[in-house]
Amino acid sequence: MLTLYSFGPGANSLKPMLALYEKGLPFTHRFLDPARFEQHEDWFKKINPRAQVPALDHDGRVITESTVICEYLEDAFPGQNALRPADPYEIAQMRIWTKWVDEYFCWCVSTIGWERMIGPFARSLSDAAFEEKVGRIPIPEQQVKWRSARKGFPREVLEEEMRKVHISIARLEARLTESPWLACDRYTLADICNFAIANGMERGFADVVNEKESPRVIDWIRRINERPAARAMFAKSQREKLEPAAREAAAGR
């Protein structure tokens, strides 16, 4: 049995979720609400002591780290709609891309995202409530990031991260000009893991990701969104969001 603990289908949480849909593997989704800091609650720390999503429970064994989970699914369910190429050289190209998104692309986008979303949210909390929440985070670097977001990241940090966002999109655009998919001539985990960060940037980073400057990236995002697995994943997530509201309305709350 597979249980995925994650936020909704965005960023690192999207990676294993889309991989599960693409492979057609049935799984239970346990949604954790970031607005309620559910990932830092004690019950979840028993599943992942680092208090980070996503985490995958497979028959009682827990696998963490989004990219590692994606490769795990390939190792545990080989041959089932493979998302990893068969040729060793192509696998290596796939890993260069999944490594790059984890070490470079995801961080610059993430810092800007934290400044825009987590910052205002953190400032909406009282000092006491904020400290209580941050005190539960087991990773010191994550605590530092929450405090930086609340205070607002320094302008030079944001400028540097935005420079890296431009470099990242230019790199994707260049690759997608020579190949329909990132690692080789077929859709692989390299695409899923980079799509996890790039999807939605045509709205949030419209001055970088747009038809004029990065038409191939726009087209690649569209092609992935149109895949049956992605459509099913987003539709399900939409229903999950509506369900609690509908239940609460029905209960007269």
Add this chain to the structure above:
Amino acid sequence: MLTLYSFGPGANSLKPMLALYEKGLPFTHRFLDPARFEQHEDWFKKINPRAQVPALDHDGRVITESTVICEYLEDAFPGQNALRPADPYEIAQMRIWTKWVDEYFCWCVSTIGWERMIGPFARSLSDAAFEEKVGRIPIPEQQVKWRSARKGFPREVLEEEMRKVHISIARLEARLTESPWLACDRYTLADICNFAIANGMERGFADVVNEKESPRVIDWIRRINERPAARAMFAKSQREKLEPAAREAAAGR
């Protein structure tokens, strides 16, 4: 045919080199001299446009990124002294450790190493010579790192990196207290990739890596050094260093 382009057996260059020795795969070693910035020369940029070592040429196809090369050897030569476990869960644990060394452990050790070694070296060059060398580096972040090393990293950066070095060694020590090897009960790429960074720290970071505070890390470093593959690798590297000197002496230079 396998050709490995790398520095000597330390840090990222050590990873694929030790993996090749462990697997017993014959290969040609093309040593690049970091003191002569050989990795930034045009001939090498034709092999790896990012001008970084290590790089592996396998029958004309080039694989880059040290950790990716290690996994490539497992994919291309399966069953030959496997350094990757067979069980998917154990492979995932291995990848969590190889990912951690690339994203965390290697960076904090590297910054301190750059401050101590690259800094004085960069300052020994004239401004013109330094700019000429740095101008050849294709990755902007690497240029920034060279400039920072020459100027000296800010004290708060070094203190933060040293804090992370302590956290890293504590994490390795905790893991090696419960298991003889990092990923599972046998030696894997997790050990090779972390050993690449940890080896020698008992000298360079003696206040962190020592018999009193990290006896298990010391013992694990010793056990890897005593393996026939590691001994053969270091002995060969020693001979390679002596050979040019002996040739020059014989030539009366």
